[in-house]
Amino acid sequence: MIDVEEQLARAVSLRESGSLDQARDLLLHLSTVAPDHVQVAYQTAWVHDLLGLEREAVPFYVRALDGDGLSAAERRGATLGLGSTYRSLGMYAEAVGVLAAGAAEFPGDRALAVFLAMARYNAGDAKEAVASLLTLLADTTSDPDIQRYHRAITFYAEDLDRVWS
Incomplete structure (x- = not known):
């Protein structure tokens, strides 16, 4: 069983350290495992934006904003x-x-x-x-x-x- 919170923290750390492709890969995996997790959706959108993949970021932003749980x-x-x-x-x-x-x-x-x-x-x-x-x-x-x-x-x-x- 995957620990979503632990892997999400790892993905954020990868993004913050500049390992954007690795962060994206992990976040895309997490988004399939936890499709309703707003933090995963938000972080996935963010990393896509950073990579210049704006069109791919949109559904993740929408998912994050449609759910509950963002500060x-x-x-x-x-x-x-x-x-x-x-x-x-x-x-x-x-x-x-x-x-x-x-x-x-x-x-x-x-x-x-x-x-x-x-x-x-x-x-x-x-x-x-x-x-x-x-x-x-x-x-x-x-x-x-x-x-x-x-x-x-x-x-x-x-x-x-x-x-x-």
């Missing part, structure tokens, strides 16, 4: 991973859906906000993408020149097409 940090990572992977595959509507749900679930996560803006741009919503990035920039920068115009930047981010007559 909040892991759930956030899986959401970002799946959304980013969808975007890199040209699946822009799916990317926006996943990343928007992630931004709602983790409203203070700026990385999710940035990836959501990129996906919105790719989906043809450049105005919303730029507006959200302007707001993010104004709220997070320590640059004194940008901070000086914080109010104006956030005001215009709300309506980039506004013209004063």
